[in-house]
Amino acid sequence: MAPIRILNPPSLQDPTPSHYSHIAITAPDxxxxxxxxxxxxxxxxxTPSDLTSQxxxxxxxxKTCLAEAxxxxxxxxxxxxxxxxxxxxxxxxxxxYKVFLTDEQGTYCxxxxxxxxxxxxxxxxxxxxxxxxxxxxxxxxxxxxxxxxLTDVDVVVVxxxxxxxxxxxxxxxxxxxxxxxxxxxxxxGKTQSVKMNTGNGMVDVGAAWINDKTQTRMYALYKKFGxxxxxxxxxxxELFRDGKIEATRIPxxxxxPVRSSLLCSWRLNVC
Numbered sequence: 001m002a003p004i005r006i007l008n009p010p011s012l013q014d015p016t017p018s019h020y021s022h023i024a025i026t027a028p029d030x031x032x033x034x035x036x037x038x039x040x041x042x043x044x045x046x047t048p049s050d051l052t053s054q055x056x057x058x059x060x061x062x063k064t065c066l067a068e069a070x071x072x073x074x075x076x077x078x079x080x081x082x083x084x085x086x087x088x089x090x091x092x093x094x095x096x097y098k099v100f101l102t103d104e105q106g107t108y109c110x111x112x113x114x115x116x117x118x119x120x121x122x123x124x125x126x127x128x129x130x131x132x133x134x135x136x137x138x139x140x141x142x143x144x145x146x147x148x149x150l151t152d153v154d155v156v157v158v159x160x161x162x163x164x165x166x167x168x169x170x171x172x173x174x175x176x177x178x179x180x181x182x183x184x185x186x187x188x189g190k191t192q193s194v195k196m197n198t199g200n201g202m203v204d205v206g207a208a209w210i211n212d213k214t215q216t217r218m219y220a221l222y223k224k225f226g227x228x229x230x231x232x233x234x235x236x237x238e239l240f241r242d243g244k245i246e247a248t249r250i251p252x253x254x255x256x257p258v259r260s261s262l263l264c265s266w267r268l269n270v271c
Contacts, residue, residue, distance in 0.1 A: 003030045003136045004077060004124070006109065019098055020112040024077045028133040034070045037130040038062050039120070051083070051126045055093040058129045059100040063226030070172070071133045071226050073101055079131040086116035093127070103223045104216075153177045155220040161189020166221070213253040 042052025158181035
């Protein structure tokens with residue numbers, strides 16, 4: 001049973017075109033997650049000047065908080081949005097809000113309220129998002145570093161790469177306790193980004209990118225856990241080359257016909 005059931009009485013106006021619903025009912029075996037109001041500031045406290053960018057950051061912060069508690073947007077029971085000097089005719093955030101609510105299952109419409117306000121806690125803040133979510137009760141997942149002796153868990157997962165983390169999540173979802181053992185001081189396995197020796201750039205030394213066309217399962221996990229993307233340009237064509245034959249350009253996404261002996265030597269560029 002899903003932890004939340006959405007209802008819209010037929011005698012009331014259909015609210016889903018505005019991305020909300022009238023009623024959310026939680027299952028008996030759920031616990032509530034209460035989020036503080038999230039503003040449009042990033043980890044370093046940087047706050048964009050425009051409402052749309054602040055909304056995108058605030059909603060990303062909400063997803064981060066939900067993920068920390070083992071939840072997604074589909075666990076939201078109620079959401080309240082406070083906007084400074086709201087104007088229904090010109091407010092630009094609703095496309096961003098729909099993207100926030102949309103995953104591989106479609107657009108989730110939890111009960112919600114918009115509250116126009118004259119000001120928030122600081123003059124630069126234009127939006128604040130607060131919500132309550134609910135998740136099913138399950139045995140705790142031990143996810144914090146610890147040096148204590150662990151003898152009372154159902155499952156031990158060795159390795160905190162993507163497969164290990166996914167396995168631990170499945171174990172927790174099945175109602176079992178779990179501990180993940182990792183020799184390194186980080187999780188992610190081969191998925192790793194490091195800072196450049198000079199400048200402010202980052203370099204992918206493991207996995208480089210995912211997309212929703214050829215990596216649908218990875219993309220579904222990215223959406224489910226509310227990961228923050230760094231968007232790569234995807235319009236145009238793919239250029240395949242192996243250094244021995246002429247480059248082959250095809251529309252994205254796709255693969256050119258090649259001999260099996262060449263498959264391991266292809267290099268891919270999106271241009």
